[in-house]
Amino acid sequence: MKMNQQKFLPMCALVLAMCGAASASAKATGEVFISSEKDNVVTVLDGKTQKQVASIKACKRPRHMQLTPDHQKLYVGCGDDGTAVVIDVASKKVTEKVKLEEGVEIFDLSPDGKMLYFSNEDTASVVGFDLVSKKVTIQIKVGEEPEGVLITPDGKTLYVTSEVASLVHVIDVASGKILKNVEVAKRPRRFALTPDGKELWVSCEMGSAVSVIRTSDHTVVDTIKFQPKGFRADEVTPVGMIMTSDGKTAFVSLGRANHVAVVDVASRAVNNLILVGKRAWGLALTRDNSTLYVANGMSDDVSVVDVAKGRAVKTIKAGRVPHSVVIDD
Amino acid sequence: MIKSPTAFRSGGSGWRRGLVCALLASAGGITLARDVTIGVVYAPDDARYDSKRLEKSYPGQPLGRPRAGAEMAIAESEFQLNNAGLKVVLKDVPLDSVAQANKQMLALMQKGVRHFLLDLPGATVAELSKSLQGTDALLFNVSASQDNLRRSACSANLFHTLPDESMMADATAQFLTAHKWTKVLLLTSTVVDDAPSISAARNAIKRYGIKVVADKAYKLSNDPRERDLGNVALLTAGIDADVVWVVDPDGEFARDVPYRTNLPRLVVGSAGLVAEAWHTSWERNGAPQLTRRFKKAANRPMAGADWAAWMATKAIIDVAIKLPDMRSHRNALRSADLVLDGFKGARLSFRRWDQQLRQPIFLASGGFGGGIAGVAPLDGFLHPSNNLDTLGADEKESPCKLSDSSGAKK
Numbered sequence: 001m002k003m004n005q006q007k008f009l010p011m012c013a014l015v016l017a018m019c020g021a022a023s024a025s026a027k028a029t030g031e032v033f034i035s036s037e038k039d040n041v042v043t044v045l046d047g048k049t050q051k052q053v054a055s056i057k058a059c060k061r062p063r064h065m066q067l068t069p070d071h072q073k074l075y076v077g078c079g080d081d082g083t084a085v086v087i088d089v090a091s092k093k094v095t096e097k098v099k100l101e102e103g104v105e106i107f108d109l110s111p112d113g114k115m116l117y118f119s120n121e122d123t124a125s126v127v128g129f130d131l132v133s134k135k136v137t138i139q140i141k142v143g144e145e146p147e148g149v150l151i152t153p154d155g156k157t158l159y160v161t162s163e164v165a166s167l168v169h170v171i172d173v174a175s176g177k178i179l180k181n182v183e184v185a186k187r188p189r190r191f192a193l194t195p196d197g198k199e200l201w202v203s204c205e206m207g208s209a210v211s212v213i214r215t216s217d218h219t220v221v222d223t224i225k226f227q228p229k230g231f232r233a234d235e236v237t238p239v240g241m242i243m244t245s246d247g248k249t250a251f252v253s254l255g256r257a258n259h260v261a262v263v264d265v266a267s268r269a270v271n272n273l274i275l276v277g278k279r280a281w282g283l284a285l286t287r288d289n290s291t292l293y294v295a296n297g298m299s300d301d302v303s304v305v306d307v308a309k310g311r312a313v314k315t316i317k318a319g320r321v322p323h324s325v326v327i328d329d
Numbered sequence: 330m331i332k333s334p335t336a337f338r339s340g341g342s343g344w345r346r347g348l349v350c351a352l353l354a355s356a357g358g359i360t361l362a363r364d365v366t367i368g369v370v371y372a373p374d375d376a377r378y379d380s381k382r383l384e385k386s387y388p389g390q391p392l393g394r395p396r397a398g399a400e401m402a403i404a405e406s407e408f409q410l411n412n413a414g415l416k417v418v419l420k421d422v423p424l425d426s427v428a429q430a431n432k433q434m435l436a437l438m439q440k441g442v443r444h445f446l447l448d449l450p451g452a453t454v455a456e457l458s459k460s461l462q463g464t465d466a467l468l469f470n471v472s473a474s475q476d477n478l479r480r481s482a483c484s485a486n487l488f489h490t491l492p493d494e495s496m497m498a499d500a501t502a503q504f505l506t507a508h509k510w511t512k513v514l515l516l517t518s519t520v521v522d523d524a525p526s527i528s529a530a531r532n533a534i535k536r537y538g539i540k541v542v543a544d545k546a547y548k549l550s551n552d553p554r555e556r557d558l559g560n561v562a563l564l565t566a567g568i569d570a571d572v573v574w575v576v577d578p579d580g581e582f583a584r585d586v587p588y589r590t591n592l593p594r595l596v597v598g599s600a601g602l603v604a605e606a607w608h609t610s611w612e613r614n615g616a617p618q619l620t621r622r623f624k625k626a627a628n629r630p631m632a633g634a635d636w637a638a639w640m641a642t643k644a645i646i647d648v649a650i651k652l653p654d655m656r657s658h659r660n661a662l663r664s665a666d667l668v669l670d671g672f673k674g675a676r677l678s679f680r681r682w683d684q685q686l687r688q689p690i691f692l693a694s695g696g697f698g699g700g701i702a703g704v705a706p707l708d709g710f711l712h713p714s715n716n717l718d719t720l721g722a723d724e725k726e727s728p729c730k731l732s733d734s735s736g737a738k739k
Contacts (some may be wrong), residue, residue, distance in 0.1 A: 121618050122618070122621065142408070143405075143407070143408035143409070144405040144408075144618075144622070145615055145618050162408060163615060164405050164406075164615075164670075165405075165406065165407075165408040165409045166409070167408055167409065167412065169408075181408060181412045183409075183412070186668055186670050186676075187615075187670055206668060206670045206676055207668070208676075232715070232716075233676060234675050234676050234715070234716075234717075256674075
């Protein structure tokens with residue numbers, strides 16, 4: 001979801017006229033979608049009141065979610081039945097079930113919304129699925145347990161993490177070839193691309209760090225370590241990441257350390273640590289960058305963080321083991 | 330990060346190799362291909378792997394030769410190895426006698442082999458590691474849990490990835506303490522060889538202030554006068570303990586303790602709730618994928634020794650990728666900077682004093698397909714530097730005081 005937002009925002013800004021009538025914000029509901037792994041539902045909250053407005057029976061083990069560029073559909077990756085389901089954002093109904101493969105984890109949609117790239121942890125590959133012809137068009141072997149997937153806004157480059165190999169694979173979409181394997185800290189999980197596209201941030205769960213890759217030559221230029229007071233490196237397991245639309249601030253969820261780190265992107269300084277629920281993973285930021293939602297997998301709730309105040313202001317009950325949050329705004 | 334291989338290659342064409350290497354490195358970060366052979370020393374007649382015994386699938390015991398774990402570690406590291414221009418292969422070293430294995434290992438070392446996985450009974454591990462003291466061999470014990478290998482018989486060239494008896498017993502004792510089930514009926518075997526396991530349990534019981542309300546020995550015997558010693562109902566009759574802690578490294582007696590107690594009581598130790606280095610029911614930290622990969626490759630569930638062999642091989646690969654000079658591997662493995670991902674959540678490393686891998690331990694019930702009731706160290710059991718060191722012999726308690734190799738470059 002984070003990548004979705006990071007990527008499509010500047011796109012919309014550039015082609016504002018084209019976005020026009022179909023613009024996301026024009027009919028955005030502001031609603032918050034939360035997937036939960038153990039009870040197979042996607043919970044929908046009102047963006048203002050945070051009251052539950054719907055609970056959608058989605059599929060088996062819904063995890064990663066992403067809105068299409070026009071915000072009309074929400075794709076949900078389903079780990080245990082090897083599908084992605086399509087939820088119609090307006091009616092909040094499952095309108096389509098796309099058969100992918102068993103083991104589907106994180107995915108990303110191509111900028112034109114026609115291709116879905118997902119990591120398959122069972123076959124250690126990244127798979128390109130054509131959403132128009134409903135066929136797998138490309139399958140690329142990567143390191144064991146691929147997780148994070150990100151396609152660049154120009155649609156040319158695909159990044160995939162391998163948790164076991166501690167690598168980020170840089171893949172040329174056109175040829176399907178791996179251009180480079182970038183060694184990062186242990187157990188890389190997710191990505192965030194700076195809005196200017198110059199830096200790719202990679203959360204590394206076992207390295208208790210974020211590796212920063214310079215995209216011009218795919219070299220690790222920085223490793224940001226997190227040391228919340230009272231926690232040992234063992235308990236600091238960064239997973240989720242999201243950046244503000246100006247690219248100045250990054251939020252990193254620290255997993256078992258139960259905090260979200262607020263990082264100044266330019267200086268890499270950790271300016272604040274916000275206490276949230278247990279095993280914080282999925283993050284989503286409202287369009288105005290004022291509110292951050294944090295999925296807490298082990299406390300079965302979602303923290304609502306007031307970004308200006310720098311603290312959680314509300315905790316909302318969600319499904320069993322919440323995984324990801326997506327905001328339709 | 331990857332040093333030039335010329336550092337350790339001193340052949341006649343060294344300069345040319347260096348040049349080629351430099352060219353390659355500048356072309357795309359590729360270094361010259363290197364080979365690392367890992368010896369797998371095993372005893373073909375090892376009773377632990379007797380097919381009839383394996384069929385029993387006793388909890389806490391191997392389900393097959395742990396070599397399968399090492400193979401999987403190499404297979405899943407393919408990308409990293411290719412990236413580093415490293416090739417890792419396993420070489421079997423069957424052991425008939427310690428002298429013969431020692432000779433064969435020395436011959437392999439002549440050819441540049443340094444790393445050996447030891448899949449051997451505890452006594453053989455002690456003898457073999459002693460016979461190789463002073464050599465450059467790095468030995469990784471993957472299937473012997475005896476405490477003495479980490480204490481009186483510890484050795485500078487010997488690493489352990491399987492938890493020892495004390496760590497397992499401490500895990501169990503922590504679980505009982507956390508639940509306030511602190512009155513135990515201890516049932517122990519009368520077999521002489523089982524004494525180390527029994528003393529590990531007794532030490533853990535003492536360490537955590539658990540009260541032994543009855544201390545009984547059992548015996549499987551065909552002597553009519555000893556029949557009572559094999560009868561669980563009689564052994565447990567009238568004893569109001571919170572739990573029955575049975576210590577039976579063999580497993581045959583322990584298997585039949587649950588549900589045969591006189592009073593309805595839980596069973597821990599060698600049956601019931603069992604401390605495990607690995608368990609297929611662990612659902613977090615990427616464990617299901619590891620378990621699934623192993624099942625696919627070895628056609629059986631993954632057990633503790635498989636995990637230990639996998640972990641040892643991963644540790645070797647981890648340092649070999651970074652350090653072409655194998656003389657530096659021992660110190661690198663002992664370094665506090667080493668972070669191993671064992672798919673158990675915590676960052677794993679070797680204890681500097683006894684070279685035992687510190688790690689979480691699962692407390693599992695119901696054997697394979699059963700549940701995991703807890704993971705030790707349990708919440709609230711704290712240690713000044715690393716909570717994993719609440720399990721087993723801490724630095725101050727251990728008689729083993731190993732230190733870094735001198736002279737070896739890091």
